Amino acid sequence: MFIICGLLAKSQADSDGCAKFKTGQFAYTDDSARTFVIKRTGRIQEETEQGKNIITRSRIRWISPCNYELKQLWSNSKVKRKNNGVVTSVIITHAGNDEYNYSCNCKNLAEDKKIKGTVYKLGAEQKRN
Secondary structure (H helix, E strand, O other), X not given: OHHHHHHHHHHHHHHHHHHXXXXXXXXXXXXXXXXXXXXXXXXXXXXXXXXXXXXEEEEEEEEEOOEEEXXXXXXXXXXHHXXXXXXXXXXXXXXXXXXXXXXXXXXXXOOEXXXXXXXXXXXXXXXXX
């Protein structure tokens, strides 16, 4: 009985940890050393690739507290526009205070690949820039 209660409490703590990442500004670096800034509000997520000013807008739908789907709606990149309508499922595997680890089967028209990474919450001083 104590084990079950402990597991349920841990599960709830992880769910509560994910909730703080539903809106706000975040950043991550991909495996090609490109940095992206994410602005997430309500049902929209906008990613901007730093240095190239490539913007991709997606609809975000939370499946559970730590699992969401992104459906690409628009991009100012001709190459990325080919992925309009593609849905990607993301799982938050660990939520910390200012970052979370994720795993996804990221899809695009060129390839599907399993990606793991970390998304960092941007601080108040970075939001102003």
